[in-house]
């Protein structure tokens with residue numbers, strides 16, 4: 001690895017030393033104390049005081065009859081050889097070759113240095129990869145062998161449909177006659193489409209482990225280089241390799257890096273990327289379906305892909321890899337929990353129920369965090385409490401117990417969060433409240449987390465309105481308790497959130513009949529998918545949209561105000577409860593509001609009992625009171 005780079009380094013070092021050496025040795029002979037004038041030398045010769053002479057270019061070294069060495073420089077036109085021979089003095093001449101060679105090298109030195117530096121950077125740009133400076137246009141596809149990634153289909157869980165489709169493709173490669181006998185065409189390519197972290201790369205590696213055919217993997221960004229033409233020749237090279245190794249699978253990860261729509265982007269597109277994409281399209285057309293090469297690609301941005309890539313005959317299969325549902329999550333947790341010792345109380349189904357919206361990668365992370373939490377307190381296995389804490393950490397950020405809040409801030413946060421919770425408990429169709437806390441977490445000073453009971457596929461108008469009312473509850477509580485002049489900037493993220501929801505309701509979901517059922521948000525499409533910039537609707541429409549958004553938010557504000565005025569006692573009790581206990585679970589919130597005592601054991605400082613049958617989890621976006629400009633996030 002980095003061979004060429006090393007060689008370049010040594011060459012440069014060697015040349016530098018040579019140059020230094022030359023400088024010194026050259027200097028020494030002239031600076032030395034035994035230097036003589038040329039005329040002294042001639043006088044000495046004529047006086048017969050010289051016993052031996054060595055000629056080395058312009059340098060004349062001679063030994064006097066006193067036995068000492070002298071040196072002098074002869075003028076260019078001086079002819080001394082005849083004189084010396086006439087005087088009968090032995091003359092030695094040094095070959096000039098070596099010194100001209102050295103001068104030659106020295107004159108080349110700057111160029112060699114430049115070349116060395118160039119090679120060095122080339123190598124860096126290629127990530128020090130194989131092939132060195134000569135391997136520019138070489139594809140960087142790596143051949144994955146079984147030794148490399150021992151991933152099998154068993155390691156992939158919860159995305160069975162995608163798995164089945166890919167297993168079928170592997171079957172094509174193993175047994176092509178079975179399918180072509182009936183005249184069917186074997187697909188050329190499959191495109192894995194899905195959000196980040198759902199296991200697309202993992203699935204591809206599993207195919208590599210299972211297919212029993214060579215599996216080349218390359219990332220889309222490997223094609224994209226600074227140098228024109230490199231990407232295209234890499235594509236060519238990759239397909240050459242693939243043809244030599246057929247039947248085989250070529251996997252292009254993150255293909256959107258190279259497959260973006262042509263003619264779109266900053267400054268009207270990128271020629272180099274377009275060339276690369278064109279070459280890819282040409283190559284995909286250039287081999288027959290039955291040649292035994294299957295291209296599998298993955299992306300989480302199918303919307304930006306060039307339509308030509310998706311045309312039948314190229315990636316004729318699109319395999320959806322969605323976020324897992326509850327059963328899928330349980331299986332994925334099972335896969336990752338194989339590696340950690342679980343306590344007897346751990347029920348993966350409950351964790352799965354509490355994590356809607358989590359991707360496979362999130363779940364892997366959750367298991368890892370839980371194991372770390374258990375290790376931190378010195379447990380020998382991972383318990384449900386660890387999972388619960390890990391979930392809070394993943395969803396809400398780490399607790400920041402060290403952050404100092406003044407008593408006033410704490411009180412304000414308590415009423416703010418209590419306001420969210422009380423409104424959330426009293427609006428229709430709202431997700432159950434999972435937890436409320438005034439311990440700072442991540443960027444939030446406090447948090448109320450409400451989690452859907454089931455995975456959500458669509459959301460009703462009423463539910464959106466309830467969400468907005470709940471989000472406004474924090475600010476409204478501050479106003480009611482501390483007076484309108486004492487409200488804080490802590491509601492900034494609530495306001496941001498309601499604006500986003502309300503705008504989507506108006507411009508995308510068609511919830512405002514006055515504006516009709518028009519998608520105002522994504523209309524900036526132009527001819528053939530290019531981007532034209534600007535919006536298509538008139539200023540009047542824009543004003544109407546803005547008015548409606550404000551109207552919806554105002555309505556939520558008034559709902560929150562009505563609820564919190566009617567339920568002032570609830571608000572008071574919950575805020576006091578939060579001030580006392582700092583964190584309350586959904587059940588505890590109900591008890592505190594009902595005025596029941598909480599009998600908590602004092603041995604557990606952060607009571608997060610496994611949420612038995614209670615509903616739990618998802619997007620942590622509900623009602624955090626944030627203090628802007630508090631960052632940076634804890635790096636724990």
Ligand code: ADP
Nearest residue numbers: 155156157196197198199200201202360361364
């Ligand atoms: P993607 O390529 O879709 O963005 P990855 O395949 O890189 O996601 O997934 C990242 C990690 O998340 C994997 O290495 C694996 O540990 C975990 N993971 C994701 N999906 C799954 C799954 N379906 N089954 C098991 N583990 C998964």
Ligand code: MG
Nearest residue numbers: 200201253298
């Ligand atoms: Mg990936």
Ligand code: ZN
Nearest residue numbers: 474623624625
């Ligand atoms: Zn808030």
